[in-house]
Amino acid sequence: MKIDMKGLYLVTPDWDDTARLLEVTNRALEAGAALVQYRNKTASDALRREQAAALLALCRQHDRPLIINDHVDLCLQLGADGVHVGGLDAPVAAVRAALGPDKIVGASCYGQLALARSAQDAGASYVAFGGFYPSKVKVYEVSTPPGIVAQAKGQLTVPVVVIGGMTVANARPLVESGADLVAAISSVYLAEDASAAVREFAAMFR
Ligand SMILES: Cc1ncc(COP(=O)(O)OP(=O)(O)O)c(N)n1
Ligand SMILES: Cc1ncsc1CCOP(=O)(O)O
Numbered sequence: 586m587k588i589d590m591k592g593l594y595l596v597t598p599d600w601d602d603t604a605r606l607l608e609v610t611n612r613a614l615e616a617g618a619a620l621v622q623y624r625n626k627t628a629s630d631a632l633r634r635e636q637a638a639a640l641l642a643l644c645r646q647h648d649r650p651l652i653i654n655d656h657v658d659l660c661l662q663l664g665a666d667g668v669h670v671g672g673l674d675a676p677v678a679a680v681r682a683a684l685g686p687d688k689i690v691g692a693s694c695y696g697q698l699a700l701a702r703s704a705q706d707a708g709a710s711y712v713a714f715g716g717f718y719p720s721k722v723k724v725y726e727v728s729t730p731p732g733i734v735a736q737a738k739g740q741l742t743v744p745v746v747v748i749g750g751m752t753v754a755n756a757r758p759l760v761e762s763g764a765d766l767v768a769a770i771s772s773v774y775l776a777e778d779a780s781a782a783v784r785e786f787a788a789m790f791r
């Protein structure tokens with residue numbers, strides 16, 4: 586398994602149409618997405634399980650990791666590669682204990698360095714800051730300062746992810762400040778040409 590913690594971190598949209606979800610995700614993987622997070626906040630348990638299993642098979646074909654958002658049990662059932670948790674989800678230490686030392690555990694740290702330090706100490710594999718900019722798919726108060734990336738890179742050893750309204754234009758200065766992964770939903774899944782969008786993000790890391 587190629588785990589490359591640099592590049593585009595693809596996060597899935599709340600789509601019920603599994604065929605369309607797989608088709609666009611496949612194009613994004615072919616174009617060079619580094620890792621994939623299955624996130625569907627509106628699916629039933631049955632649909633979530635079906636989509637996650639199909640995405641895991643697709644990610645295996647491309648030798649890329651699949652992270653499950655929020656659902657530790659689903660990750661364990663499927664043998665996926667890790668879990669992403671936020672402030673309202675299970676604590677990082679509990680997720681690390683449940684998944685063991687080898688899986689990926691990601692932690693949302695919003696705009697707070699202190700959360701990132703605690704997450705790293707509790708066993709997080711990466712920390713995610715944001716939302717930096719308004720998103721087409723999630724409502725939140727935009728309060729993460731871009732300067733947090735350089736501060737985090739000076740204090741932490743785990744990779745730093747940036748998320749929230751990411752476009753090639755607004756992600757570039759964050760990558761120049763040291764962001765390891767740019768996480769995006771709309772800029773890929775709502776793009777006219779998803780492959781071209783992924784290639785543009787990936788090129789920022791070369
Ligand atoms: C890479 C990444 N960063 C942040 C989030 C947001 O997680 P969370 O705050 O738990 O919110 P939901 O995604 O669960 O709505 C994420 N999923 N991935
Ligand atoms: C899940 C999540 N967490 C913070 S912003 C966000 C949404 C990211 O989607 P987009 O890239 O379309 O803004």
Ligand SMILES: [Mg+2]
Nearest residue numbers: 655670671674
């Ligand atoms: Mg969550």
